Each structure stands twice: as structure tokens, then as C-alpha cells.
Amino acid sequence: MQRRVLVLRPHADTIGGVEHYYNVLALEAFDPRFEYFFVTQPDRGTGLTIAARLARLYVQFWRTLRTREYALVVLNPSLNRNSFFRDALFCVLARVQRCNVLTFFRGWSEEMERWIERHWLPRAIFRASFAQGQDFVVLGKTFRTRLLRLGCSPRARYHLASTVADDSFLSDLDLEHRLSRSPPLRILFLSRLVPAKGALLALQAVSLARSWLPEIPLHLTIAGDGPDLPLLRAAADLDNVEFTGAVTGEAKRRLLLESDIFLFPTSHGEGLPNVVLEAMLYGMPILSRPVGGLPDVIEQGVNGFLTDTLDPVVFARWLVQLARDRELRHRISHANHCKALASFTRDQVRAHFVRIVEDSILR
8 A cells, every 4th residue: 555645735826935845846746655735825814714714624634634544744834823823733633643743844933932932831732732743854953952942852853854946947057157257246135025034134235335345336136025125125226226026937047047145134933945045056155144954054154154143234244255255256156056956956855855754654
């Protein structure tokens, strides 16, 4: 009998890191054992509509587990309020049905972590659901320590994994040509435009760097959509800043192939952003912060630079350094491309994830 694996994930047409991960891996096309159960819909609705839809999903999930035999259920929670409560019940339902569960923690809110630690009810919910598991996937070494602190067992297995870089445009990459071309130096910010992602800080850093470096033109592209867009447009010097909105397909291809530096001063509860791995794959030095699993991927001065600060001056200094030191920029670009090519492409990430699943099934 084929040992089916049921993966709980957001709908394929929604926007976010988990959706991107499974859309790129295309597990169902690669391996017929994998099936998806969608825990969200593109049109989220409000209030009672969401509650009614979620109730129907729980009933549907229960019936799915009762009518089909699964060797493993894969959960993909983020440690935020919506995902925490929603997926905790999916976890409990799977365990009541005596299914093996593999929990792949994605985004991670430190504020939510502290809230769980300090309040008995969310702490009890966590320990009655996720903490009962014996197999976890984490996106950085720090998350194992944090799960143990929240009540997960030290005897459980903690598999270290990465997210995935979309390599669809890799055949069009001519890194040597890009590294040898004349200025302007093209800086990319690519993410949803919400305060914690750091687009405004990126604008400020590039503005400072331009004032210190008039001899080398710098061009900033802010790609993404979200509630901060009007504020960012108002703050930008539009002669040197391009706003593209959300990018897919050819627009995303152009940015990944033509951009020189990836500037991502995020303070969001990141796991391991797909976009950082994609920027590495297409040969961009990374300027970011040590959130989530990024310290496991970015070695200081080798793959880029990370800082705890939210001071745009620090990012501006790095931009100036990379602009003036062509050899450093080229060395980091080559190092990132080679590292991502070896570890973060679709085939490597998919194979590693399948091995984790098989280990969990055999446990």
C-alpha cells in the first residue's frame, strides 16, 4: 500500500513564504504520495465568514483522515496568533486519529513566543498540541532551543532545513556580465510592504549612501505591495527609486537577473525568507538583520552583512563599502551564487524535505 503524506498548507493562490515553498517544490508532481489540504483560501473574508469556513475545514480534515490512511501529516504553522490557534487544533485532530505528525515551523514572532511563555492558557495549548510531537523541522538552530523552552521534548528529532530559491530563471543568468557592467549600482528590496519588513529603512539607507557617494549612482527598486506603499512613495526621491508593485513572472525575472545588492533590513518574525535565498542564487550580496535562520546562512563578510541595529547609517556604510570595493562585491556575489546553487535550489531542497518525511514515517 502506498504510504500517503498529507501536507497542510495555505491555498496555492495566496501570497506568502509557505505557499511559495510548496508551489516551487511541486511535491505532488514529483511524488504521488504527497497530497495537499488547504487551510486558507485566497478570499479570506471577515468575522463570521472566516469562523464558518474554518469550522468546515476542521470537519473536512477529520473526514479526510477517517476515510484515507495517511502515513504522515505535515503541519506548517507560524508562531503568530492566527496560525497558532488554527493549526493547534489541526494538530490535535491528527493525533486523535493516531496519525504521525511532522511539524515544520515557519515564521516566528518573538512577541508571540513571550506571550506563550508568560500566560498559562496559550502555554497549555502549545503543550497539548505541538509539543506532543516527536518530529520537527526548523529553519535555524535557534528555533530548536526556543521549542525546547516552550515545552517540546529534548528527545524529539529536530531536522534543520531551508526554504527554497526559485531557480526558474537561472539559465538566463550571466553573472560575469552583470558584475562587469557600468553603474548605476542596482539595489533591490523585495517583500510585502509592511513596517516590520524595513522598506522605509532601506529608502533612508540608500538616500544616505547617495549623499556620501556622489561619484557612483545608486538605483533602488522597491518590489512588493502593501499598506506602506503610499508612505514610501511620499518619502522617496522618485528619480532614483522605482516602485514595481508585486512581481511575478517576467517582472521578477528581470529584477533577479539585473539587481546587484539585496537590501532587506527586516525586523519581522522571519523563519528563513525565500527571497534572501533567491537573491543569493542570483549573485547578490545580502544586507539584512540576524532574524530567524539568517545567521545560519549569512556568514559576516562572506555572504553579506547582518546587524542587530535598525540604524540606516549602518546599512548606508555597507552600501558605500560594496559600491567602492568592486573586488569585495564580486567575491560575495560568486560565493552566494555557488552556495545557493549547491544547497537552495528546487531539486536540493525537495530531496532534503522528502528524506525528512521518509525518516518521520519510519520512526
